[in-house]
Amino acid sequence: MSHRAISTLTVRRSLSTPAAALLAGASIWSARGDLQRHFTPVLSKTRTPRFVSATTKSRCSAASAAAAEVPYEDPPVARQYGITIGDIHARRKRDGRLVAGTAATADIDSFKTFPAWRELPKARRWDHILSKESASREPCVLKQAAVHLKKPGLISLGGGLPSPENFPILSMSLRVPTGATEFTEAAAASEDGGASITMGKYDASQTLGATSGGSGPAEEYDLSIALNYGQSAGSPQMLRWVTEHTELVCRPPYSDWRTCLTVGSTGALEQALRIFCDRERGDTMLTETYSFSTALETATPLGIRVLGVEMDEQGMLPESLDAILSGWDVRARGGSPKPHLLYTVPSGQNPTGATQGAARRRAIYDVCSLHDVYILEDEPYYFLQMRPYQRDRPATSSRPAPALTSVEFLESLIPTFVSLDVDGRVMRMDSFSKVLVPGSRMGWLTASEQIVERFVRHGEACNQGPSGFSQAALYELVERTWGHEGYLKWLAHVRESYTQRRDILLDACVDHLPSGIVSWSPTAAGMFHWLKVDHTKHPDHGKRSILELEEEIFNLCIEKGVLVGRGSWFAAEPDQPQAGLFFRTTFAAASASAMTEAIRRFGNAVRESYRL
């Protein structure tokens, strides 16, 4: 097959995109000279010949064709997903103004742009794995009654929706960067790079009236709608944007995919676990050996058992996943049935920073298909996929990289699980937290109609969807100010900012950590850098446990003035002996000089423990 050819092609075109690096696979990882410090000796072996998907192939071909032939207005690379931003604009123009008032429900299908989506097969049904809780959840009777509101002339004395005349906020304004110049804080504050955008209380109510003859302003969303009760799935206004963005980035290859807003991926994961896992059934969730601690802390009180799948620098190993599932013995597993749920963070995994390449994702998906496992794809760091780290990079790379077009940016991303998902076996969780603001407490998910329906029913009882302030603010920003094009450029800007931070942290690691003892694989996405400390070289090796050494080094770190994450905090199976001695660091928050100093302190803590 064309693995080698495609890798070469991609690498030749642009070694600086992370997709290129990861498509190129292990050869890139092992070509990093003195930085070849893998934290596990396991190398990825693809067990399926389809490790480069059709989607990936067409992307790369289109990409190579793009450079020479096609004008910007009709970007060929975005075509890989079937649609372009231009197509979205055209569809919107055809559709006319979105009319959606208080607590309106959204018709997600009407927001899809790819013309042939109806011809795709439907997702599979997942009734056989729903929990008792989720299966027994009835629709909210008051929200159901809203169907009668469509009757012309009907007066509702039904739902207790407060009258917006009593909302004490007439308008909300935000000062934001327009992207016309740069996306920096200075640009946002300046006249030509920033703007103050305002949403009034009745901006769209006049528009709603306009459908019956009047002529109001052109706005489609306002505070009287956003700040009243809404559907737990989210407002049609935000869902339109989210659906379009998802189609642009992922385009799930089945027909009945849906989006709905979440109160952030932490909450979305909790809801998902309660939809798919059942305490009484003794269900097991599969995840990486080291996994996001909050995900583990969410699963345990629900009575869900957690099993870690071995991983390397590209994350979860499909061979290990297959071995666990193929050899599952219910009795030996204490009565737990064969797992049907996998939780994974494919890009910039928390805590290890591992990023699954395209082939790895395809292989994991194939194993899940084989064993009928449902996949929770948690992707907060998806858009923070970085160019490979180089110690001796050209001077230019210490300056910001030239701005990417939205097409180049999309081209640089590894395909998502949901873009491989012919079965509708993936729930993808997207987040604004890492790329806009965590405080929005708002994200979205993509899954099949059946699963989104269960999720929305759940949300009606447990949170009623995200804040209206958040929906209004993000609508103002990503819809009214930036649009899809501007948002993708913003993402490229944020990624560049984190890439520079990563480079500073990795430089410090090279400069300040005792080589031969501390090793790592340079992180290719996200916010985390995972450090392996070789416990076999500790003078007390064999006398003290890994956990004792970890605690000693952690305490020395605090003593010397640096806080790092202990590997054991992230162990999927904390009752099992630790496989190695690890620490998680982040380059997200501290300043450049502080990061360097912090790594120096960490190095000193390790040296002191090792008596060097």
Next chain:
Amino acid sequence: MSHRAISTLTVRRSLSTPAAALLAGASIWSARGDLQRHFTPVLSKTRTPRFVSATTKSRCSAASAAAAEVPYEDPPVARQYGITIGDIHARRKRDGRLVAGTAATADIDSFKTFPAWRELPKARRWDHILSKESASREPCVLKQAAVHLKKPGLISLGGGLPSPENFPILSMSLRVPTGATEFTEAAAASEDGGASITMGKYDASQTLGATSGGSGPAEEYDLSIALNYGQSAGSPQMLRWVTEHTELVCRPPYSDWRTCLTVGSTGALEQALRIFCDRERGDTMLTETYSFSTALETATPLGIRVLGVEMDEQGMLPESLDAILSGWDVRARGGSPKPHLLYTVPSGQNPTGATQGAARRRAIYDVCSLHDVYILEDEPYYFLQMRPYQRDRPATSSRPAPALTSVEFLESLIPTFVSLDVDGRVMRMDSFSKVLVPGSRMGWLTASEQIVERFVRHGEACNQGPSGFSQAALYELVERTWGHEGYLKWLAHVRESYTQRRDILLDACVDHLPSGIVSWSPTAAGMFHWLKVDHTKHPDHGKRSILELEEEIFNLCIEKGVLVGRGSWFAAEPDQPQAGLFFRTTFAAASASAMTEAIRRFGNAVRESYRL
């Protein structure tokens, strides 16, 4: 005892306050001439001699003393709760500036003003009723590590908090009424009645720096804090306000009470049910015969059985509650243990609009003490307690009532359950939805330290607390613009607005509903008006079930262009035969003329069904 004396005193002073009406008890309810249409024949009988609590007594005495003697700066009625707004200002002045940066934890005790709170006894422990899920919930390891951040000079590479330089919002401004003139939309838009308030990204970060010598502006909260990750309990800045407000309104009579923010009371109830109820234990939740449908829909999928307690126009009957608990037979109840959880909406109950008077609340609390039942007090409509409805009211009452002082407003409110709560057996859920904006998806709760701690642990996994946009916006409004005084005046304004709406709806009921068939008890709080249709007078009585008649009338309503709520939607035990034929209406949303027309249509639907 002094029941009669106090009632008379209060009623004489101000019959127009709802507390007065309800303190006066059944005599007020039965003194309503032609509007004496109780929807059940059951009259309240207080089974305990302590039906007027010490708190209530001192309130009334203080109130009567207030009018003549004491200057405004030291309001005596607020003294009933131990503190005044002036006391809060004085305590804040002593405490100095609140310094709380990103993801800071709040010390709730430091926000308490009542000087003797430490001398009160502690709440009881509730370990014996915690669910398996809640009891097994461990603290979030990453949030625990934050304790090390207090070490001076420590650099954190621990938590993956995004850098605020990448937050694309420089400032947020809101146009709001200041309350200097009126609270109307027109006032908010005007120069002397409104203001544009702004929160910048780094307003408080400079302040934080000021603690180490610099001099920044005086702000205590900014977007760099609000829009980053925070504690799931909420920001210290909002929690200070919420704690002060709670102390002013409720002052729980035990020492270790706490507050924490919620994502609204819908979500808070779901969390509470999972803290106190256990599917495997077969737990039962007690509530009113007719109860909030979303609460019922939340309980069922969790495997919680629901049992309805009989009610009258003052809500739940303590005698009925006592009878259920005293006679509990585990075997006859299908193995369900004696209930330990009561869910109630004391003011303007949803759906019946019933409001428990002070004596009723005391009696319910006493029954709960006797049987060791924990109380979930859901109070979204608490501040919408209205003056009694009069059909032939003086012309002046069609104009807005004269503005109340904050003290008069507090005086007019029936004491809360949590203000009677010597045991710490109450979780009170407060909401901004009905009095500010539902879209904030933010409220708060008050309970003992143990229960709040379990709640916060839960929130860390299932939602991470309310939106930062919501916290920032409401902080700007209630803290920076209004303060406690302004907020209480705003509440009085909103209450007056809903009172006028209620009067319009009730006038329409008097004018347009077939008397002798449709009856009601005028609602005294909230947003709902409950209509009883006498099914025994239906020509098909005995031939068709109540549910069939309900469906027929509902469909006729839709046909005639009015949407109302069906009583059966709210039945606590939907599998039991309906006790009567009821419909819920709301006066919250429709315009005055639309409400009147809607009730006329409802009357016609009933007449058609009854062949009149």
